[in-house]
Amino acid sequence: MRGIIANLEKNELIYQDLQNKVIFNERIIGLCNENFDLISKGQGWILGSCDGVARYYFQGVWKDLGKIDPLKSDGSDSFIALAYPRKSIILDRTLSPVFSLKESITGLDRKKSRSTGK
Numbered sequence: 001m002r003g004i005i006a007n008l009e010k011n012e013l014i015y016q017d018l019q020n021k022v023i024f025n026e027r028i029i030g031l032c033n034e035n036f037d038l039i040s041k042g043q044g045w046i047l048g049s050c051d052g053v054a055r056y057y058f059q060g061v062w063k064d065l066g067k068i069d070p071l072k073s074d075g076s077d078s079f080i081a082l083a084y085p086r087k088s089i090i091l092d093r094t095l096s097p098v099f100s101l102k103e104s105i106t107g108l109d110r111k112k113s114r115s116t117g118k
Helices: none
Strands: 003-007 012-017 021-024 027-031 034-040 045-050 053-058 061-067 079-083 087-094 097-104
Touching: 003 034, 012 034, 021 045, 027 053
Parallel strands: none
Antiparallel strands: 003 012, 012 021, 021 027, 034 045, 045 053, 053 061, 079 087, 087 097
């Protein structure tokens, strides 16, 4: 097993191998031509960024959610926040839009730090 680890918890490992396969607990779940970045995960789902496109994995299926800024996007057990170039959208667990905001940095479940350069 060689590659880049995206997430490591008690009994869960998500990583991208040297052939660009995204692997979750020793099972190939997808392919990403560039770096796969984990944005968030919950009970049975994974939200990641592949080549700058938000990809939502649930029950063996990937759904592309559009080009986003992965560093400004986040997820929790109840909501997913995606930062698009000119707006941010909050989705519920069924991927239905709940809110739309002007471009922003979102944090739903954990603290994020940001340097202002001062």
